[in-house]
């Protein structure tokens with residue numbers, strides 16, 4: 036057989052890691068993304084590369100998996116990470132016995148957890164409430180998803196993958212019960228991409244893609260939206276979590292120069308049609324200010340919501356908090372008798388690489404290819420912007436040399452939080468189109 040031709044639907048963190056994984060294994064890959072870079076949840080998340088500590092009491096196996104990939108992603112994509120560290124704080128009225136379960140879970144999952152003395156905590160994080168009674172440090176980090184996904188796409192492109200942005204999968208071509216291609220609409224019209232296998236990695240849209248275009252309704256998923264409030268400034272060096280079972284409004288992430296408080300969780304029916312309840316924003320500010328009182332007197336700059344596709348049918352009435360954050364590959368050949376297509380859903384941005392590795396193993400298994408994933412060791416591409424390549428990048432992107440010079444002065448800033456620049460996003464998305 037010729038080298039298999041795989042079409043990946045969805046250019047979020049999962050689809051982009053899949054394109055990277057499969058092209059490293061030598062397969063022919065085309066990724067179609069209906070929006071621009073980051074059209075879905077990977078742009079509307081909380082900004083954390085989890086250490087797994089959040090899951091250490093409820094699900095040690097999940098916590099271990101997350102920690103392992105925290106190390107791998109930090110190694111292959113250092114330019115996407117700010118190593119802030121995370122602090123779990125227990126307050127006056129919290130169940131402080133939870134701390135020992137938390138420490139035991141972290142130890143079991145291989146997560147480095149350290150007691151932080153309260154005077155050291157106040158020295159490092161002067162804005163944290165005086166009600167803090169206990170603090171534990173873990174290796175949570177901040178991750179820039181735009182950089183991650185752009186780097187994955189650039190790297191996959193260099194490995195031979197085709198990345199088609201603004202290209203929506205609007206249907207499938209079939210021969211009997213076998214999918215042979217994807218109908219794609221872009222600015223020039225509708226065309227068909229031939230495929231030996233399609234991977235549906237469209238995040239919260241996985242169910243919609245299968246039901247609307249193939250009449251398959253077997254994906255057992257719940258869509259849970261979460262609101263986040265963005266505060267006008269950064270209050271802490273570290274990510275601050277409440278030391279208790281995962282709940283709403285219990286994490287504050289210092290993201291570039293701002294702080295993101297999140298999240299809430301509410302079940303929705305359609306990722307394209309739901310509303311954010313303004314009370315959620317007030318709730319987040321209220322909860323956030325229990326950990327950092329200064330939040331109460333600060334401005335909410337904006338708010339947004341992302342949608343999780345949770346793979347489970349069981350909820351116990353506690354919103355979505357007790358539904359697993361694990362992921363699943365749906366083989367539609369065995370589940371629905373339709374071959375040539377599979378779906379992957381669930382998980383977290385922090386576990387996207389592992390998800391892609393499993394999808395890669397699954398795809399290679401279909402074609403009898405014995406090839407291991409290499410994504411744990413290949414460093415991701417991120418073009419350096421330097422004085423001596425300004426001319427070349429101006430030619431490639433059409434971005435003026437003046438703007439590029441300003442960007443260079445920004446990138447020489449000392450702290451990562453100074454680096455954010457929407458113009459930088461523009462430069463790299465243009466490079467990708469090139």
Ligand SMILES: Cc1cc2nc3c(=O)[nH]c(=O)nc-3n(C[C@H](O)[C@H](O)[C@H](O)COP(=O)(O)OP(=O)(O)OC[C@H]3O[C@@H](n4cnc5c(N)ncnc54)[C@H](O)[C@@H]3O)c2cc1C
Pocket residue numbers: 044045046047048049050067068069070073074075076077078079080081082083084085202203204205236237238239240244259260261262297298340341342343381382383384385386
């Ligand atoms: C509120 C909230 C906070 C979160 N915070 C964190 C966090 O801090 N850390 C963490 O690790 N995880 C977090 N997560 C989880 C994480 O964001 C997601 O698991 C991850 O981003 C999902 O990536 P994805 O690629 O599966 O989906 P997406 O990023 O949604 O990508 C799917 C893509 O498919 C495209 N698409 C859809 N339909 C089509 C079509 N027909 N044709 C072509 N393209 C199509 C969409 O445009 C989209 O870009 C959070 C989730 C939520 C909801």
